[in-house]
Every structure is written in structure tokens, then in C-alpha cells.
Amino acid sequence: MGAWRRLWASVGFRLAFQYAVLVAITMMAALAIVYLQTVGVLHQRIARQVGVTTTQMQARAEQQGLEAVAAAIGRALDDGRQSDTELFGVWQPDGTRLAGNLDAPPADATGGRDGQQRAQRGGTANTGYLAVRRLPGDALLVVGHDLSDQDALESLVVSASAAAGLIALLLLVGGVFVFRQELEQAVGRVRRTAGRIAEEGHLAERVDMTTGDDxxxxxxxxxxxxxxxxxxxxxxxxxxxxxxxxxxxxxxxxxxxxxxxxxxxxxxxxxxxxxxxxxxxxxxxxxxxxxxxxxxxxxEAGARRRAFAPVALHTIADDVLELYEAVAENQGAHLVREPADEARVDGDRDLLAGAIANLVDNALKYGGPGCTVRIGTTMAAGQAIVEVQDDGPGVSEADLARLGERFTRLTPELPGHGLGLANVRAVAALHGGRLVAEGAEPGLRMRMVLPIGSPSHN
CATH class of the missing domain: 1.10.287 (Helix Hairpins)
Incomplete structure (x- = not known):
């Protein structure tokens, strides 16, 4: 029982077992349909044939008498067509047989009953489908069909179904364990990787990848x-x-x-x-x-995403330019607002205003006295873009990738903590966008690219 409980605890085994049960039910339904379409249809054909013959014999008895019925039975048994399976018998009220190949009436010979019964033919008991009728003058008519061939066919279908069911059962049992093994092998790679990370703390561990795209x-x-x-x-x-x-x-x-x-x-x-x-x-x-x-x-945690609302970036850029005009004038710098296209996104206005202010402050600080700082807003390819560019000394290609990292200060002699661009990058990511740093030759171009629609919450 303990081994069975461990086996049943496996999701792979349970899924495979449930699938096997469904397949078994489907197979049983298919075999039942095959049985009904063979044995059942044959039985209906026999019943219909016996019924038609019985009706004809009854009509003949009413119109022409018992002698005509006896003559018709004799012709039917002598015509060589299905003579070995046809069952006939006509008896007088006193039990004298007038015609037919049955030795005696069946045990239940009250008349008006159709179905399988045992009857004697040539000294041998046979099972047949019999129709028993009372004719005028209280004579007894029995018309039937021997079911030996049908019994043999039914036995063959049952045997074949049992053999097919046994083979299918063996395949299902084998399939259950093969399916479980495949599932365990696939999931095992993930479990082993997770186990090594949990036990040893090596985040460099990765799941072993196999070929395929399942x-x-x-x-x-x-x-x-x-x-x-x-x-x-x-x-x-x-x-x-x-x-x-x-x-x-x-x-x-x-x-x-x-x-x-x-x-x-x-x-x-x-x-x-x-x-x-x-x-x-x-x-x-x-x-x-x-x-x-x-x-x-x-x-970075996305705590303020719920407060998002439509924001006009071009208006924020105008306000930031006005705010920094005095700072730029004090250091002899120039602020230029171009392009000034409309740019709208869903976002947090305060965070976006702080991010744009950080970009302008960074450009003025590192552009140096007398620099020109261009602040632009535009829309392109379903995105809103805020671009701040200076014409100062710029940044080397090797250092461009470091911009936006916390505490990164490429010019340590200047005041600051190295967190301004990190804040801008976090705000851009919160809005589903990104911060891009490019050399402007001369100077540095910082571009905040944001999607126009609501960003994903993932």
C-alpha cells in the first residue's frame, strides 16, 4: 500500500491513469458498437425474416387451409436455400405433425410469442428464434431460424473483443508508466536545477535544455x-x-x-x-x-502604477525648461525647446516631471559652462519620446552602458551621488519604457522612450 500511495502521489501517474481510464471507456464503447452492429443487426434481420414468413403462412392458412400451409413448408425445406437453418412445424390440435423439420413443438407453445427457444430437430436440441402462432381450427404453427451460426459469430466477436481489450489493457498499463517516466524526466530537470540552487545557492545553475519545441x-x-x-x-x-x-x-x-x-x-x-x-x-x-x-x-516595485492617468509630456517639458532657465543663465548655458511636438502617455505626472528634470539637470551639469541643451518631445512608431541633448564633452562608448547604474559617477569631481539617471531609468521602466544613452558628437543624447498605451503590469 505504501508503494501504491507514493505512485499515486505522482501527478504524472495520476494524469496517465486518468487518460488510460478515458481510453478504456472509449474502447469499451467502440467494442459495444461493433457488437451491436454485427450480432444485433443479424438478430434483427432474422426476426424480420421470421416475422414475414409467419405472416405469409397465417394468411395462407386462412385463405387455403392447413394443407396449403403444409405444402408451402415442404417446398421451403426442399428448395435448397437456407434449408439447414430454417425451422418449421405444423401440428394438429391432437399433436399430429402435418409438416416441418421440428420433432415437437417448443416447450412454450401457447402461441403469440416470438423469441429464442429450445426446440428438437432431427433428435438434437437446437436454439432458434421461433415464432409460435395458432391457426384456424386450433392448429399450431412454428416458424423459426436456427441460431447456431449467430451464436458462433457472437462467440467470435466476444472472444475478439476480449483479446483486443486485454491487449489494449496491457498497452494502457505500459503507456501509463512510459508517460509517467517521460513526464518525470522532463520535470526532473527543473526539480534538479531548483534543488541545486536551493541547497548550494548557485544562481548560475540552469535547466538542461533538450532539443525540440514542446x-x-x-x-x-x-x-x-x-x-x-x-x-x-x-x-x-x-x-x-x-x-x-x-x-x-x-x-x-x-x-x-x-x-x-x-x-x-x-x-x-x-x-x-x-x-x-x-x-x-x-x-x-x-x-x-x-x-x-x-x-x-x-x-522599480511599481507601487505608483495604480495612480496612472493621461499625461502631456510636452507640457511637462515646457515647465521644466521654464524651471531651469535661471540655472542655465547663471552658468551661461542655453536651453532650446525643439522639437516641441505633442506627446501623451498614461503615467504618473510627478514621476515623469522628476525624470525630465533629472535629465536636464544632468545635461547642464556635465555639458559645462556655455553649453546648449536641447529638450525635445515627439511621437514616433506608437511611442512618446523625450530627448535631452547637450553639446558638452560627451561620454566614451565604453561608459555609455554604465549610465543609469546606481552610484555611477563618470566625473567624480562634480557634485552629486550618481543616482539621477538611475531614477530616470527606473521611472521609464515603471511606465513600460526604457532610457537610451547615445553619443551626440559633440555631447550626449539621453532619450526616454515610453509606450503610448497603458504599460503592462507584469
């Missing part, structure tokens, strides 16, 4: 793609953790040392206030870093 092959591909994504995310988490530890340790250390210095005996009030101010500034910077990290995490 459901399990596609499942393996999807699981491998999922593992690739998980490994990438874990690498990102490790990178961010290490970077946060490095980025935060330095300002925390500076703030701690400054406060410790302010506590030292003999420090005048002015030096103490200056040390406290520096520590407050460092801690405020740390608060800004954490706030930006939380914004990025919130965008």
Missing part, C-alpha cells in the same frame, strides 16, 4: 530566462549594497570625526559651530541619498 522545452527556456533575471538582480543588489556601504561610510566617518572634534576640550564656539554645521550638511546629504534610493525602489 511545452517542457519552452518551460525550461522561461525558467532559465527567469534565473538570468534573478541572477542579474542579485548582482545588482550586491553591487548596490557594496556601493552604499562605500558611499555612506565616508560621509558618516566625516560627520563622526567632526562631531568628536567639536567635543574636544578647548574648542572655541566658532570651531564647534563650524564642525556641527559640516556634520549636519553631511547628514543632510545622506538623507538625500536615502530619499533617492527609496524613490528608485518605489518606481
Amino acid at each position: 511545452e517542457f522545452a519552452r518551460l525550461g527556456q522561461d525558467i532559465n530566462a527567469m534565473l538570468d533575471r534573478i541572477e542579474s538582480l542579485m548582482e545588482g543588489v550586491r553591487h548596490v549594497s557594496n556601493t552604499i556601504a562605500h558611499e555612506l561610510r565616508t560621509p558618516l566617518t566625516r560627520a563622526l570625526l567632526g562631531l568628536q572634534a567639536a567635543q574636544a576640550p578647548g574648542v572655541d564656539d566658532a570651531a564647534r559651530r563650524e564642525a556641527i554645521d559640516r556634520a549636519v550638511h553631511e547628514l543632510q546629504d545622506l538623507g538625500t541619498v536615502f530619499q533617492k534610493l527609496l524613490q528608485i525602489a518605489e518606481a
Whole structure:
């Protein structure tokens, strides 16, 4: 019983067993149809033939008398057609046989009954389909057909059906275990991979792929793609953790040392206030870093997707340009709004405004004094595009792929935390889009590409 319970616990075995039951039912129905179409049809034909002959004999008896019936029976038995299967008998009320090949009337000879009965013919008991009728003058008429051939055919059909059923049963039993083995082999690859990852923690493990394009092959591909994504995310988490530890340790250390210095005996009030101010500034910077990290995490988690509504990106771009005009004027830079086409998406207006502001702020910062920053909005191929381009020194091809990573600062001497473009990339991904960095020769072109319709929630 324990082995059977373990076997039944297998989904593959249960599915195969249920399929086998369905096939067995189908096979039994098919065999029943074959039986009815052979034996059943033959039985109906015999009954119809006996019924027609009986009716004819009754009509002859009423019109011409018993002698005519006896003569007709004699001709039927002597014509050589089905004489070995035809059964006839006519008896006087006193039991004297007038004609026929039956030795005696059947046991149930009350008249008016049709069906299978035993009757004596030539000293041998035979099973036949008999019609028993009372004729005028209380004579007894029996017309029938020997069922020996039908019994043989029925036995043959039953034997063939039993043999076919046994073979089918063996094939089904074998098929159940073959199906279970195939399913276990296909699922086993996934289970073994998941087990190695769970036990050893190696995210580099992948499901062994087989040739073909069946459901399990596609499942393996999807699981491998999922593992690739998980490994990438874990690498990102490790990178961010290490970077946060490095980025935060330095300002925390500076703030701690400054406060410790302010506590030292003999420090005048002015030096103490200056040390406290520096520590407050460092801690405020740390608060800004954490706030930006939380914004990025919130965008990546999709927590604000429910608040999406139609947004006019061209209007947001106009507002951002107006906001940064004073900043650009102070550093001698120029802001240009082109192209200024309408661009509308479904999204979060505040997040999109912050993302565009980050792009403009980044372009002004790295474009340098006297640069020209172009802010453009347009629609193309079912997408809304916000493009911010400067004519500054630009970024090398090798560094373009790094833009948008957390804490990436290609020019460390400039102020910042390396989180602005990471925030833009997270906002673009939240809206189902992407952030693209390209060399503008001269300068850098950052393009935020967003789908026009509502983004997928996946």
C-alpha cells in the first residue's frame, strides 16, 4: 500500500491513469458498437425474416387451409436455400405433425410469442428464434431460424473483443508508466536545477535544455530566462549594497570625526559651530541619498502604477525648461525647446516631471559652462519620446552602458551621488519604457522612450 500511495502521489501517474481510464471507456464503447452492429443487426434481420414468413403462412392458412400451409413448408425445406437453418412445424390440435423439420413443438407453445427457444430437430436440441402462432381450427404453427451460426459469430466477436481489450489493457498499463517516466524526466530537470540552487545557492545553475519545441522545452527556456533575471538582480543588489556601504561610510566617518572634534576640550564656539554645521550638511546629504534610493525602489516595485492617468509630456517639458532657465543663465548655458511636438502617455505626472528634470539637470551639469541643451518631445512608431541633448564633452562608448547604474559617477569631481539617471531609468521602466544613452558628437543624447498605451503590469 505504501508503494501504491507514493505512485499515486505522482501527478504524472495520476494524469496517465486518468487518460488510460478515458481510453478504456472509449474502447469499451467502440467494442459495444461493433457488437451491436454485427450480432444485433443479424438478430434483427432474422426476426424480420421470421416475422414475414409467419405472416405469409397465417394468411395462407386462412385463405387455403392447413394443407396449403403444409405444402408451402415442404417446398421451403426442399428448395435448397437456407434449408439447414430454417425451422418449421405444423401440428394438429391432437399433436399430429402435418409438416416441418421440428420433432415437437417448443416447450412454450401457447402461441403469440416470438423469441429464442429450445426446440428438437432431427433428435438434437437446437436454439432458434421461433415464432409460435395458432391457426384456424386450433392448429399450431412454428416458424423459426436456427441460431447456431449467430451464436458462433457472437462467440467470435466476444472472444475478439476480449483479446483486443486485454491487449489494449496491457498497452494502457505500459503507456501509463512510459508517460509517467517521460513526464518525470522532463520535470526532473527543473526539480534538479531548483534543488541545486536551493541547497548550494548557485544562481548560475540552469535547466538542461533538450532539443525540440514542446511545452517542457519552452518551460525550461522561461525558467532559465527567469534565473538570468534573478541572477542579474542579485548582482545588482550586491553591487548596490557594496556601493552604499562605500558611499555612506565616508560621509558618516566625516560627520563622526567632526562631531568628536567639536567635543574636544578647548574648542572655541566658532570651531564647534563650524564642525556641527559640516556634520549636519553631511547628514543632510545622506538623507538625500536615502530619499533617492527609496524613490528608485518605489518606481522599480511599481507601487505608483495604480495612480496612472493621461499625461502631456510636452507640457511637462515646457515647465521644466521654464524651471531651469535661471540655472542655465547663471552658468551661461542655453536651453532650446525643439522639437516641441505633442506627446501623451498614461503615467504618473510627478514621476515623469522628476525624470525630465533629472535629465536636464544632468545635461547642464556635465555639458559645462556655455553649453546648449536641447529638450525635445515627439511621437514616433506608437511611442512618446523625450530627448535631452547637450553639446558638452560627451561620454566614451565604453561608459555609455554604465549610465543609469546606481552610484555611477563618470566625473567624480562634480557634485552629486550618481543616482539621477538611475531614477530616470527606473521611472521609464515603471511606465513600460526604457532610457537610451547615445553619443551626440559633440555631447550626449539621453532619450526616454515610453509606450503610448497603458504599460503592462507584469
